[in-house]
Amino acid sequence: MVVGEIATPVDVLVIGGGPGGYTAAARAAELGKEVVLVEDGQLGGVCLNVGCIPSKALITVADQHERARSFAGRGLPAADGAVDLAATQRWKQEVVDRLVGGVRTLLGSVEVVDGYARLLDDRRVSVESGDQVNHYRFDACILATGSRPVELTDLPVDGERVLDSTGALALDAVPATMAVVGGGYIGLELGTAYAKLGSSVTIVEALDRIGTGFDPELVRVVEERFEALGVGVLTGARARGLGEQCLEVSTADGELTVPADRVLVAVGRAPNTDGLQLENAGIELGEGGRIPVDEQGRTSSSRIFAIGDLVDGPALAHKASAEGRVAAEAVAGLPSAADATVPLIAFTDPELASVGLTEEAASELGHEVMVGKARFAASGRAQTLGTTEGVVKLVVDREDEVVLGVHLAGPDASDLISEGAVLVECALRLEDVLGTIHPHPTLGESLHDAAVAAARRRR
Amino acid sequence: MVTEFPLPDVGEGLAEAEIVNWLVAEGDAVTADQEIVEVETDKALVGITSPVTGTLVRHGAPEGEILAVGATLAVFEDGSGSDAGPAPAAVPTDPPAEASAPDAPAAAPPAAAPGAPGRKPKATPATRKLARNLGVDLTTVTGTGPGGRIVDVDVERAAAGSTGEPPPTGAPEDTTPAPTAAAPTPAAPAPSRTVAPPPGEDQRVPLRGIRRAVSRSMTRSWETVPHVNSIHEVDLAALQRLRGELKAAQTPIPVTAFLAKAVARALRQYPSLNAEVDAEREEIVLRHRINLGIAVDAPDGLIVPVIEDADVRSVHAIGQEIVRLAEQARDRSVPQEQLRGGTFTVNNYGPLGGWFGTSLIKPPEVAILSMGPARDQVVPRDGEIVIRPVAVLAMAADHRVADGNEIIGFCVAVRTALEQPLSLLVEE
Numbered sequence: 001m002v003v004g005e006i007a008t009p010v011d012v013l014v015i016g017g018g019p020g021g022y023t024a025a026a027r028a029a030e031l032g033k034e035v036v037l038v039e040d041g042q043l044g045g046v047c048l049n050v051g052c053i054p055s056k057a058l059i060t061v062a063d064q065h066e067r068a069r070s071f072a073g074r075g076l077p078a079a080d081g082a083v084d085l086a087a088t089q090r091w092k093q094e095v096v097d098r099l100v101g102g103v104r105t106l107l108g109s110v111e112v113v114d115g116y117a118r119l120l121d122d123r124r125v126s127v128e129s130g131d132q133v134n135h136y137r138f139d140a141c142i143l144a145t146g147s148r149p150v151e152l153t154d155l156p157v158d159g160e161r162v163l164d165s166t167g168a169l170a171l172d173a174v175p176a177t178m179a180v181v182g183g184g185y186i187g188l189e190l191g192t193a194y195a196k197l198g199s200s201v202t203i204v205e206a207l208d209r210i211g212t213g214f215d216p217e218l219v220r221v222v223e224e225r226f227e228a229l230g231v232g233v234l235t236g237a238r239a240r241g242l243g244e245q246c247l248e249v250s251t252a253d254g255e256l257t258v259p260a261d262r263v264l265v266a267v268g269r270a271p272n273t274d275g276l277q278l279e280n281a282g283i284e285l286g287e288g289g290r291i292p293v294d295e296q297g298r299t300s301s302s303r304i305f306a307i308g309d310l311v312d313g314p315a316l317a318h319k320a321s322a323e324g325r326v327a328a329e330a331v332a333g334l335p336s337a338a339d340a341t342v343p344l345i346a347f348t349d350p351e352l353a354s355v356g357l358t359e360e361a362a363s364e365l366g367h368e369v370m371v372g373k374a375r376f377a378a379s380g381r382a383q384t385l386g387t388t389e390g391v392v393k394l395v396v397d398r399e400d401e402v403v404l405g406v407h408l409a410g411p412d413a414s415d416l417i418s419e420g421a422v423l424v425e426c427a428l429r430l431e432d433v434l435g436t437i438h439p440h441p442t443l444g445e446s447l448h449d450a451a452v453a454a455a456r457r458r459r
Numbered sequence: 460m461v462t463e464f465p466l467p468d469v470g471e472g473l474a475e476a477e478i479v480n481w482l483v484a485e486g487d488a489v490t491a492d493q494e495i496v497e498v499e500t501d502k503a504l505v506g507i508t509s510p511v512t513g514t515l516v517r518h519g520a521p522e523g524e525i526l527a528v529g530a531t532l533a534v535f536e537d538g539s540g541s542d543a544g545p546a547p548a549a550v551p552t553d554p555p556a557e558a559s560a561p562d563a564p565a566a567a568p569p570a571a572a573p574g575a576p577g578r579k580p581k582a583t584p585a586t587r588k589l590a591r592n593l594g595v596d597l598t599t600v601t602g603t604g605p606g607g608r609i610v611d612v613d614v615e616r617a618a619a620g621s622t623g624e625p626p627p628t629g630a631p632e633d634t635t636p637a638p639t640a641a642a643p644t645p646a647a648p649a650p651s652r653t654v655a656p657p658p659g660e661d662q663r664v665p666l667r668g669i670r671r672a673v674s675r676s677m678t679r680s681w682e683t684v685p686h687v688n689s690i691h692e693v694d695l696a697a698l699q700r701l702r703g704e705l706k707a708a709q710t711p712i713p714v715t716a717f718l719a720k721a722v723a724r725a726l727r728q729y730p731s732l733n734a735e736v737d738a739e740r741e742e743i744v745l746r747h748r749i750n751l752g753i754a755v756d757a758p759d760g761l762i763v764p765v766i767e768d769a770d771v772r773s774v775h776a777i778g779q780e781i782v783r784l785a786e787q788a789r790d791r792s793v794p795q796e797q798l799r800g801g802t803f804t805v806n807n808y809g810p811l812g813g814w815f816g817t818s819l820i821k822p823p824e825v826a827i828l829s830m831g832p833a834r835d836q837v838v839p840r841d842g843e844i845v846i847r848p849v850a851v852l853a854m855a856a857d858h859r860v861a862d863g864n865e866i867i868g869f870c871v872a873v874r875t876a877l878e879q880p881l882s883l884l885v886e887e
Contacts, residue, residue, distance in 0.1 A: 302758075302790065335591035340584065365578050400606045402581060427581040429606055 007135035015117045018045020020308030020320030021144030025110045027328035035110045038117040047317040050166040057092040062196035086172040122281040122301045140331040147269035147309035168264045179247040179260035181239045183210030185346035187266040202232035202258045218409035295337045296330035345414040353417035356405030356424035368398040372454025376410045380441040387411040394450040401430040466532040513537035582609040593618035669760035680819045685858040695833040698880040715807040716778035721876035723769035729869040735823040752801030757788040765801040815851035825857035
């Protein structure tokens with residue numbers, strides 16, 4: 001490095017171009033800041049390139065394939081034959097490319113720099129692009145480098161037999177057998193998709209239940225569906241290592257093997273903090289290797305913010321983008337705060353979605369609650385869609401009747417939850433739901449039905 | 460019920476404040492939101508209001524004492540039983556609702572949806588945004604909307620410090636701590652100079668902290684001090700050359716240090732500009748020390764830390780002090796004592812750009828000198844047209860104490876010193 005090297009001054013420097021980073025950059029630019037966004041891979045981050053979007057493309061194909069077969073007895077011509085996964089991959093990539101292009105448009109005046117950024121101190125970063133190193137001096141820096149899949153020492157990802165989620169999304173042939181290590185939402189989603197595409201799938205989870213984070217009653221719906229799809233679930237089971245076309249697993253009952261041409265390891269995500277050289281800015285890591293921040297995302301260094309998977313909370317794109325927006329507004333001096341509830345969703349079959357407090361969490365916080373439930377089996381629309389599995393649960397405070405939580409397992413739950421999010425975020429009351437007309441025949445009606453059920457629990 | 464009221468963090472990350480003036484004596488009655496004491500932080504004089512209606516039993520500290528944030532500021536008796544009403548401001552009525560406390564989600568029980576909040580204020584996002592705009596902590600607001608919902612008017616009332624309509628049930632509710640703008644809570648946003656109003660609506664931002672201090676001081680200056688200005692151009696070619704050499708020798712010295720040194724030396728020649736006006740006794744107080752205030756752009760606004768005895772310090776020592784003060788100003792850690800006792804202010808606004816501008820005198824001082832950025836200008840020298848880096852020196856002085864001859868003489872002395880900067884490195 002040259003003494004007296006010039007650092008380019010910039011108002012806001014964003015490190016990472018995923019949903020958190022690009023939202024922060026776009027918002028900061030909108031607020032009149034001069035913004036540089038540094039990304040060493042593809043704009044759009046994990047979500048757009050190897051996460052939410054490609055997995056939804058794959059899940060949609062698997063779903064349509066399975067649905068077409070299930071509709072054979074309902075008048076559709078028999079749909080036999082296998083899925084051409086290579087064609088699916090091409091389509092998936094077209095979708096991704098189009099959306100990545102959209103991010104570039106969205107970024108407008110933001111200068112996007114292809115490079116690897118490291119903090120030099122609490123005001124400067126170096127950016128390595130090829131054999132060039134440039135320095136930037138920032139007024140504010142927003143760290144948004146996201147996370148990567150956690151690896152297991154006994155099952156190192158080799159990209160051949162042992163895959164992480166990125167590898168599992170890029171397969172161009174359906175494996176005959178697949179073991180999924182990890183029963184969190186990523187494992188459940190991809191396990192379901194490959195089961196529908198024709199794999200014989202076994203889910204291996206170390207905890208005593210799958211779908212942690214969701215109401216157990218919702219997870220039960222998914223478990224029942226797994227039985228119908230022939231997906232095996234082993235809980236309290238630890239993956240020990242690879243065997244001949246199998247995965248060796250130990251459980252309380254002893255050792256066993258799970259057939260596995262391929263093994264998907266989806267046991268969680270680790271924040272990408274290693275390369276940032278946070279120590280140069282005096283930032284220390286907190287619990288779980290994440291960066292401690294305040295309500296605006298500000299780290300212990302007042303000019304530096306961290307958002308998304310780098311900080312506490314679920315590793316979800318919509319959480320990251322909400323935090324990115326808040327951090328950008330904080331940088332611009334606006335009194336913004338990340339105080340909204342983060343909805344959780346999983347694209348399982350049926351989909352799971354949850355916002356606000358579960359029955360159990362509400363009770364622990366001292367709320368006396370009324371719970372109203374409605375099953376999709378009773379919904380005319382669910383019946384005519386041919387997907388009747390699932391339930392809507394409304395958790396309501398008995399005293400003031402404010403809706404504390406909405407929990408869904410069922411068709412299109414990921415879309416239906418937005419109504420629940422408005423209810424919870426605005427602290428609306430049971431009577432507000434009862435007095436709102438939900439059109440017929442729709443899946444959304446079931447939320448109204450759950451409100452009616454909750455009202456019956458009034459004393 | 461007797462409650463202790465701790466000194467709130469009235470600034471951002473403030474550690475302590477000085478008790479300047481008790482407005483309510485021990486044993487006197489107070490009403491909620493009545494201003495009880497003025498405290499001075501290193502940034503501003505701040506009034507703190509009573510969290511309760513009742514009696515102020517005891518002062519936590521006498522006037523002149525410095526109190527740490529969190530130490531007991533005052534003890535109140537609110538006249539209620541021990542079970543009545545919540546404790547004042549420091550203890551919100553609801554458990555802290557911010558699940559976003561950095562370590563909360565990780566510790567959440569597995570059944571709680573990650574990202575799910577704890578008990579949160581019953582208010583819509585729009586109302587919560589309004590509360591943040593007005594610096595109101597919702598955990599301390601009682602909602603008057605349907606089902607106890609906090610509505611916009613509750614927030615506006617809390618921000619205005621008005622109790623509004625008394626709650627129908629009377630006394631016990633009176634003890635409900637209404638956060639007021641005058642008793643800022645830690646959640647109160649620092650008024651920022653960069654706040655942009657949300658599109659389509661006006662925004663009312665309370666004058667607090669540095670903004671209020673600047674506002675009061677400048678109003679006093681504008682209203683009471685008859686300003687006279689004098690503008691000079693200074694050729695900084697020699698200074699730039701010298702600074703370049705110093706930098707190459709690994710001993711860089713900021714421009715402001717040379718300016719400060721030049722001013723300090725010139726003030727020795729012109730003592731009436733290093734003075735105060737005692738208007739009441741119709742006297743001019745000539746200050747025996749030359750303590751230079753250096754205007755520094757801090758995150759929350761302009762602050763003016765003081766370099767004492769600048770006339771006897773070397774340019775190098777002044778430079779080091781300025782670098783340190785700029786760092787401290789940035790992270791808001793300038794010691795309180797360093798913000799007092801200035802006798803003259805120097806303002807190098809060059810880094811901000813512009814060309815020339817005048818400044819307002821900071822009372823009780825009687826003069827301020829500003830310097831703008833050096834820009835290449837076409838100037839005649841010895842009958843030739845040459846290009847020189849030229850900056851503007853703008854002097855503002857209190858015409859009650861000084862006239863043109865002194866003011867211009869002072870400016871010329873400063874200018875001459877800056878144009879022959881080696882003289883400043885030589886101790887007299």
